[in-house]
Amino acid sequence: MPEYMAPTAYVQLKRIPLTPNGKIDRKSLPEPDKDMREQEYVGPRNATEETLCRLWQEVLRRERVGIHDNFFNIGGHSLLAVQVISRIKQAFTIEMPLSVLFAAPTVARMAEHIAAVNEPGRSQSSPVLVNIQPHGSWPPFFCVHAVGGQVTSYGELSRELGDEQPFYGLQSPPANYFSESDISIEQMATLYNQQIRSVQPVGPYLLSGWSMGGLVAWEMAQQLMKEGETISLLALIDTAPPPKYREADDRADEISMLARFALDMSRLVGKDPRPLVEQFFQADAQDQWKMVQETLTSYGVLAPKTAHAEMTALLNVFTRNALAMNNYSLHPSDQSVVYFRASETPERFSKLWTKWSGGGIQFHLVPGDHFTMLRRPNVRIIAEALERYISANSNNESRAVSPEMSPRELIDIESQHTP
DSSP: OOGGGSOSOOOOOSSOOBOTTSSBOGGGSOOOOGGGTOOOOOOOOSHHHHHHHHHHHHHHTOSOOOTTOOGGGTTOOHHHHHHHHHHHHHHHTOOOOTHHHHHOOSHHHHHHHHHHTTOTTOOOOOSSEEEEEOOSSSOOEEEEOOTTOOOGGGHHHHHHHOTTSOEEEEOOOOTTSSSSSOOOHHHHHHHHHHHHHTTOSSOOEEEEEETHHHHHHHHHHHHHHHTTOOEEEEEEESOOOOGGGSOGGGOSTTSOHHHHHHHHHHHHTTOOOHHHHHHHHHSOHHHHHHHHHHHHHHHTSSOGGGHHHHHHHHHHHHHHHHHHHHHOOOOOBOOOEEEEEETTSOHHHHHGGGGTBTTOEEEEEESSOTTGGGSTTTHHHHHHHHHHHHHHHHHTTOSSOOOSSOHHHHHHHHHTTOO
8 A cells, every 4th residue: 555545553452342233433542552652633723723623634535633742743745735735725815835835844833834834024935945944954955856846755765865965956837837838847947946046045956856846856957057067966856858858658658648647646645546547548638637646636635616627727837847857858977976766767867868968877776666765665765875874075175076986886785776
């Protein structure tokens, strides 16, 4: 099962309590002990917390949510985070970036944030830069969104890196953020570099990106280097070169953008879309849209009352990013690269990068597929390798990637984790 469906605690019972008609008596089931790391339930104390608890219960499909329950620990994942923020905006008629959920992952803290939103002199948050974990003594680590535009997929990686590693995500701004209808990878990189300079004015920089995010991180590195900056770490996480550099059989542009969007959304929430594929391609365009909308609503990705508007916004961002990725051209660079490949991803995608990374490329093999590699326990392997690179560069005050082991040794070690 996907991790968000797995129990967070286990209680051993001699027998299951039953009602007189033989059904499970849920009211008689004991609560998990505190030493099982289950947060003690505390109910809402005011109207704001009551509304938030109700919204979280609906989005997470839980019978109750306490004000101190952490959203990401009780079933929250990347797309549910988008939905809960959308629901909060509607309920309280406020603007709220996704980054708030990382800073305030409990109802109690979210209520405090809402109370402070209208305070005089309060600065507006960036629609691009997400403070996933802004504290710590290490140099900040910047990760760029994938084609869907969200950065909540990096939540587990940030938690694995720990509280001493500042971690920032770069998410896609809304579809109406740019005046022009199309936007390029180069334009994204320029905007995102402006954002990271607001946190770290000068390098060396630590950049990374999963999937399409690796392409944007690569372009960010090229632009920063032209400005005289140094990139001490450029980590690509299962990033394939743009479609124009792949064989025809490896391209996804033969299917509609809606189909690509549906497949990506399903995999992000841990669902297998294959049972619906045949039915989807036999339907006409209008029925395909309806099918995707209803399916994502049943997954809990879209709120029933605003499903059409939410899906339109998500698809617009997805389309804009996918077209930018399709049109991007790579150029050789002297920048060194660290590459993490999912064990179920064809090796030929990663090997293609050797044509452009003139500074050398070091490969790490990670168990899982393109999506599960960023989830526990697989993500721990990525975090351990990143910790070595970041530590080596920080301790040695180096401006180039200098791991403690040779590339071959690292590959051998990481390969041992593959089932």
